[in-house]
Every structure is written in structure tokens, then in C-alpha cells.
Amino acid sequence: MTATAASAGAVPRASGSITRQNLRTFLSDRFGVLFTAIFLGFIVMAILAPWIAPHDPNAGSLLRRLQPPAWLPGGSWAYPLGCDSLGRDILSRIIWGARVSIFIGVVVVLIAGAIGTFLGLVAGFLGGIADTAISRMVDVLLAYPLLIFAIGLMGMMGPGLMNIIVALVCFEWVITCRLVRAQTLDVRNKEYVEAAQAIGLSPLRIMFSEILPNIVSAVIVVATLRVGTIIIIEASLSFLGIGVQPPTPAWGTMIADGRVFMLAAWWVSSFPGIAIFLLVLSANLAGQSLRDAFDPRLTR
């Protein structure tokens, strides 16, 4: 953390903006940059899937049924990671599957983050009945195991991409809400909030333009860390067969499909498993190094 010490010492007059200092701290953390790059790589891969996937993810042929990866006997470089039980190219399905995983992870965190931030600000700043209502709702939702809650909701709504997003948002906002409420309670008692009231700013303006800028970095960091968790939960739902439905390629369903052949053809389940592992690991480590660089309590 040499960069942190340096930035805490002298505040350079010309380039003293907080964001630029944070960026410098972030870039000096090699490990963090590496995993952020891997994470960004997954995103690029997902966006470019139609162009970079070697085969149609849904085109199968029983001639290639359970064909092993290229480096094993019987494999071919045309299908580098082998094929599944329907003879579909595993690499292409992983590339397409990244779309679903990342899309769900990012969209859920964005929507839930927005809802949670708003409710957390309201609860923390206004207090009273609003706080009681929101906080009790949070307490109740936190008492449910996340997966069971999602399975229940999916059971009611039926499978489908939109329904997964709705089900996960229904729970995920709680995480942001709790964080924002706690941070707001802390910031609300600062003198500059009192000063803002003395200046005649409306409660809405105080919440969004005085308090929010002071807590937004914490929200961003937690949101990044949550993307990984959401991806895992989506994969779990798909694995259980109540998430993304075939033929849409999703990592969770791929693992489920392959588990019957685990002993005979380990690659069918293992490669999507490794993909989930790498994506979630890189998302988490990227989030952590973002926190190290942007958390005001660590930098200022």
C-alpha cells in the first residue's frame, strides 16, 4: 500500500482530484489489475459471442457425442474442449453461457442497487415510520436463505430469464439497502448535512446530492462484490432446472447435463464449472481491489 501512503502525505495541487488519486492506487495493485482484466475479458467474450464462438452452441451431432477435449485421444482441435451428450461444442456453449451469467449478474446488481440505494437513503435519512417499515422488510428477507427464497419465487413465477432477474432483485436490494441505511445514519449526523439544511436544501436534494456522493463509493464496491454471488445463485438455479431453460446455453444447466456422465466424460461438467469459478473469482478480486482503491476510509 505504498501508493496509499504517498497519496495521504502531500496533496498535489494540480492533480488533486480524488478520482485520479484513486485510479493511481488502483493501477499500482498488479494483482487487482490482472483479475480486473480477466473479468473484463469475460465481458468482452460475452459481448462478442456470436463472432468468436467457433460453432453454433445449439448445433449438435450424435457423431460427436461426448467427444473428449483436443489433447485427449479421440479429441480434435475443431472442438477444443470437447462435446456434450448431444454433440454440441462445449467451448461455444461456454462463450454463449457467459452472456446469460454476466447479463443476469450485472442487471440484477444494477436494478437491486438502485432500489436498495433509494430505500436505504429514505430509511436512514427520514427515519420514523419509513425506517421501521423498510428495516422490518429487510430483516424478514434476511431471515430467508437466499437460494430457498429464489427457488420459492421461481416456483411461483415459472422459469425464464426475466423471472430469474425479478426473483433475484426481490432479495438482492436488501443487501444494498442495509449498507446504504447504515452509511446514511452515519453521514446524516455530520455537520455538513446540518449546514445543508441551514442553507435551505430540500430533503430530496440533501439525500441525493449531499449524502449520496459520500456513500456511493462503498455502494459501488459492494455491488461489484455481489456480482459474483448473483452469478453463483443463477448457476445454482439453472443447475436445479428452474433457471435459464434449454436450449439457451447457461453454465448451470451445462453442469447439470454433464453430471450423469461425470465418470465417463468429466469435461462436460468440469469446463463450465471452471468458467464459473474463474468468473466469480475475478469478479470478487476485481471488487476487492476496487475497494482498496476507492474506499474513502482506506485512502483519505
Added chain:
Amino acid sequence: MSAGRDGPILSVRGLRTEFPTTRGRVVAVDGIDLDVMPAECLGVVGESGSGKSVTFLSMLGMVRLPGRVSGEVRFDGRDLLGMGARELRELRGRELAITFQDAQMALNPSLSIGSQILETLAAHGPAGSRRLFGRDPGQVGRAIEMLTRVGIPAAAERLRDYPHQFSGGMRQRAMIAIALVCNPRLLIADEPTSALDVTVQAQVLDLIAKMRRELGMSVVLIAHDLGVVAEHCDRIAVMYAGQIVELGPAEAVIEAPRHPYTQGLIASAPWLSDLTRELRPMPGSVPNLIDMPEGCHFAPRCPFRSDACLRPVAMRTAADGRQVRCIRPEAVA
């Protein structure tokens, strides 16, 4: 709309602020009567905890629940305590401004100085410019002008700076700029110099005096340092345990204090003009606001106390207009 040119701009009658606590009721402000005249500078002095700040926060409707405020506060003829929250908010910042003791705490660390000034302008500007997001280019010019007027060099560039890039004195100046950007008619400066170095203190006080002349506004200068108030104010109100104990022209109160507390305060403060004088600390300490003595609040520390002091003491006005809360005849002489 105006209550007349000659009437007080701020008129306070029987202001009382109390906070219920688990150990009993704390009466932080106990019956304040006060007038602030147009273009006047009124000094308010007293020890920490004497209720100086709470008095003025109460007037602005900024006492948090469970605190309760009662009495009557008229600003330019309008009743502040009976006003709706929205109406009061319109008034704060535009006609009634307040600056706080520690600018480091009172400026938002995550917002640039410029956006903090612009926010005030946006909140009080004409209806069209009251946007929650975005800013009006005309108001940027006004912000730069204001920063220049409070003595911040290269104001246009420093608009983008954050509070931590300003020095202590500069922060205080920036906070004054924020308070004055809407040309208020009354500025309440809450201990503007307490957090500053002595050399910077004088600059900030001069700045407030200069802005008062230029804008023709009234100033309430809250301080615990008699010297600060003596030099810059027309009148002085001395507060003790939630009450005003003495009120009169600044010079008269300093030269010939009549209330024993004011006398003690002056005797215990060092004056550069008379270094040979012996300092006499006041015995005792400020009473606990929960179980306040029923009579004169200062009685337990007063060298002149008598049995008569155990009954409530009212403010009395002397022939020369000075007001003292003391039963001794020589106090009102």
C-alpha cells in the same frame, strides 16, 4: 410585506427549547427575548453549553425531535415557529444564513466548493433554475464573483477544488461565500473564529464586517471570546445557562459590566491592553441543565448571592436602556 424600516428584523419573545431525556427535561434555552435591528451586529457570548447555538438553531427550526421549541420568533414580521417546513426552507439560505464553527466539518468533503455554492443558488434561484441535477451557467459566474469577494484568489480555478484542498482560513471564507451567495438579510455566524489560528481570526472577522457593510445585512456573532465580540459588535448579549443575563451596547457592557457573571467573565479573560492586571478565574462551573436552580441560575457561583436570589429573577431594564437579569439595585443603577 416588510415590518417597516425601523422595526427589528428579528424579534424573539419567550423562546424556550427543551429536550426530554431519560434523566429529566433539559431546558437548553430558557426564555430568550431578543431583537436584532437592521444592519446591526449583535454579539452573543457565553461559555460552552450556555445555549448560544441552540438558541439560533431553534429559531431556524433546526432542532431535531424530540427537542421542543416554544415562544415567538418573528423575522421581518413573519412568524418563523408557526411556519411550514417548506416555507421555512425557502427562507433559510436566502434571507437567513448561518455559518458554522468548524468549516472542515460543515463543508461536504465529497463535493467541490463550486458545486456547494451552486447548490445554494439552485435551491433558491428562480423557479426555472431549480433543477435537481445539472447547473445554470449564469450561476457559475455568480459563484466565482462570490468567492472573489470573500478573498479567495484565482476563484474560477478553485471552484473545482474540494474542501480538503483549502486551508482552514480559506474553508471559513468559502463557507461564508456559500452563506452569503443569496444576499441574506441576516447572517448568524456561529463561532466563526474558534477553529482558526489567531492570525487568521482577525482576517475572517474583518471579512464578516466588510460583507456586512457591503450587503447591508444584520449579523449575529456568536462567540465565547469577549475580545472578538467587543471589537466588532454594536450590542452584546451575555448568555448563561440558557438565559440572557445582560444585554447592552458593546462598549458599555465591556467597560462597566453590571451582571456578576459578566464581571466574572471579563475578570477571567486576559486583555492585551492591560497585561499587569491579575486574572481571576470564576469559582464553580456551569450548572447541570437538568436540575437548574429555581431562582437565579448564576446564584450558586455568585459572590453577591442572597436568599432573594432563590426566587426566579426577571430581566430588568435600567434607565439607560441596558438590561440585566439581577436583583441587586446597583446592577440596574
